[in-house]
Structures are given as structure tokens and as C-alpha cells.
Amino acid sequence: MDRIPILKLGEALLVTIQVDMHDRLAMALEEDLTTRIVDVAAKGVLIDISALEIVDSFIGRTLANIAMIAKVLDAVTVVVGMRPAVAITLVELGLSLPGVRTALNAERGMAMIRSLLDAEGMAPGEEAEGAA
Amino acid sequence: MPRSTVRIQSGEDVVRVRQEVRRIAIEAGLGLVDQTKIVTAASELARNTLDYGKGGEAAIEIVQAGPRRGVRIVFEDNGPGIADIELALKDGYSSGKGMGLGLGGAKRLCNEFAIESAPGQGTRVTVARWK
Ligand SMILES: Nc1ncnc2c1ncn2[C@@H]1O[C@H](COP(=O)(O)OP(=O)(O)O)[C@@H](O)[C@H]1O
Numbered sequence: 184m185d186r187i188p189i190l191k192l193g194e195a196l197l198v199t200i201q202v203d204m205h206d207r208l209a210m211a212l213e214e215d216l217t218t219r220i221v222d223v224a225a226k227g228v229l230i231d232i233s234a235l236e237i238v239d240s241f242i243g244r245t246l247a248n249i250a251m252i253a254k255v256l257d258a259v260t261v262v263v264g265m266r267p268a269v270a271i272t273l274v275e276l277g278l279s280l281p282g283v284r285t286a287l288n289a290e291r292g293m294a295m296i297r298s299l300l301d302a303e304g305m306a307p308g309e310e311a312e313g314a315a
Numbered sequence: 316m317p318r319s320t321v322r323i324q325s326g327e328d329v330v331r332v333r334q335e336v337r338r339i340a341i342e343a344g345l346g347l348v349d350q351t352k353i354v355t356a357a358s359e360l361a362r363n364t365l366d367y368g369k370g371g372e373a374a375i376e377i378v379q380a381g382p383r384r385g386v387r388i389v390f391e392d393n394g395p396g397i398a399d400i401e402l403a404l405k406d407g408y409s410s411g412k413g414m415g416l417g418l419g420g421a422k423r424l425c426n427e428f429a430i431e432s433a434p435g436q437g438t439r440v441t442v443a444r445w446k
């Protein structure tokens with residue numbers, strides 16, 4: 184089965200969802216991310232959904248699950264790039280994404296992760312290239 | 316008027332339903348938000364057809380009522396049917412492991428919504444979104 188690639192960028196993991204995910208693929212992503220967060224002791228997870236044309240209740244729940252699992256594993260999750268039409272539709276669908284932080288684009292998402300880690304005082308090594 | 320039928324037997328077929336509905340919604344001239352709403356509703360209903368109805372099909376067509384154009388989709392399966400439709404429509408109710416937002420959400424996202432179902436009789440859900 185195909186899998187969605189996960190890249191490591193400093194202390195963060197970066198996922199860009201570029202395909203219309205079927206449910207098993209979304210579940211595989213959840214599993215893979217969980218494993219990778221532990222393996223590389225990631226402090227942040229950035230998920231770029233700018234290519235996603237819809238987010239339904241299954242994909243939405245997957246994003247919420249990832250954020251919840253990451254939190255338990257001491258990592259922050261930021262979802263970036265949600266299209267306006269998707270946001271409007273999610274509200275009407277009745278889906279709230281508890282615990283999911285969002286940012287406009289990947290750059291702002293990374294900045295958000297850095298500042299969250301700085302605020303927690305957990306990214307001592309990051310200051311040089313980071314949030315200054 | 317174009318019409319397309321997609322068999323729903325796997326998770327990949329649910330993705331195909333989304334793509335076909337998108338294609339036909341564009342052809343019908345629906346705007347981006349309306350397209351997104353009906354594709355999202357279709358994704359929920361196609362998943363129900365697969366997960367609860369044990370597979371079935373979606374028939375997608377462009378409909379015209381006077382000056383209005385829209386997209387109508389009929390989801391049909393020969394699964395176990397729904398005993399309590401009112402309960403099934405409640406937000407948060409799922410007999411499986413879902414979030415219970417599929418039916419209620421699809422109803423909110425469409426201009427027309429109808430369910431015909433009975434235990435042992437399968438399920439037919441019809442939705443439409445107008446321009
Ligand atoms: N095609 C179907 N056949 C049989 N039961 C169905 C069908 N579609 C929906 N249901 C029933 O309605 C319930 C609610 O559906 P839905 O709102 O989509 O929530 P979820 O899919 O998260 O369970 C399902 O849990 C199931 O019991």
C-alpha cells in the first residue's frame with residue numbers, strides 16, 4: 184500500500200498530504216507519524232493540507248487523533264493550509280477539531296511550532312536558527 | 316444530461332465517488348463552496364454505503380428544475396438497512412466507530428436529503444445541491 188512520506192526538519196516532522204486519501208491511507212499516516220514521533224523524539228508535527236479539496240469526518244478525526252497522540256508524546260501539532268471552502272464545509276458538517284492548532288501556511292506553522300516550544304522552554308538548541 | 320454510476324466496494328471507490336461528484340459538480344456550474352459541500356456529503360454517504368451497507372453504488376447526475384441546475388446523487392445498498400432513521404440522523408450517534416456526523420452532516424450540506432431504509436431492505440439515500 185502507498186504511504187504518505189514524513190520528512191524530518193530539525194525537531195519537527197513535516198507531512199504534506201498531496202493525494203486524495205482513502206481511509207486506510209489516513210490510518211496508516213496516523214500510525215506512521217506515531218512511530219516517527221517516538222523514533223526521532225520529535226517536538227513538533229506540521230501537516231500541510233493545502234492540496235486537500237475536502238476534509239470529511241474521517242480525515243478530520245484522523246487529524247484530531249494525530250494531534251492528541253502527539254500531545255501525549257510531548258509534541259505539538261499544527262495543521263496548515265486549509266482551504267477556505269474546506270473550512271466553511273467543516274463547520275457545517277459539525278466537525279470541530281479539538282486540540283488541532285492551525286496556521287495559514289507552512290512558514291507560519293513552523294514559526295508557531297518554534298514559538299510554542301520556546302514558550303515551553305523546550306527547544307534550547309533551536310534559538311540560533313529559530314524564532315528571533 | 317450526464318450521468319455516472321460508481322460501484323462502491325472499497326476505500327478507493329469512496330475516493331472515486333468524490334472525484335466523480337467533483338467532476339460533475341463543475342460541469343453543472345456549481346461554485347467552489349457548493350462543490351466542496353456536495354463532495355464532502357458524498358464522501359460521508361459513500362463511506363456509509365461501504366462500511367454499513369456492505370457495498371453498493373452511487374448514481375450521480377446533473378438535474379435541472381426550471382432555470383436551476385444542480386447535482387443529485389443516489390446512494391444505494393442491499394445491506395442490513397436502518398431500523399431507527401431518526402436515531403441514525405442524530406449528531407454523535409454511531410453504531411460503529413464513527414463520529415456520527417455523516418448523515419446529519421450530509422443533510423446540512425445539501426439542499427435536498429432523503430433516506431429510504433428498513434431492516435433487511437437495504438438503504439437508499441438521495442441528496443442534491445443546487446447552484
Ligand atoms: N447505508 C447504511 N446502512 C445501514 N446503516 C447505516 C447506513 N448509513 C448509516 N447507517 C447507520 O447510521 C449511523 C450513523 O451514520 P453516520 O451519521 O454516517 O455516522 P458514522 O458513520 O460515524 O457511524 C451509522 O452508525 C449506522 O448505524
Ligand SMILES: [Mg+2]
Pocket residue numbers: 359362363413415416417418
Ligand atoms: Mg458515516
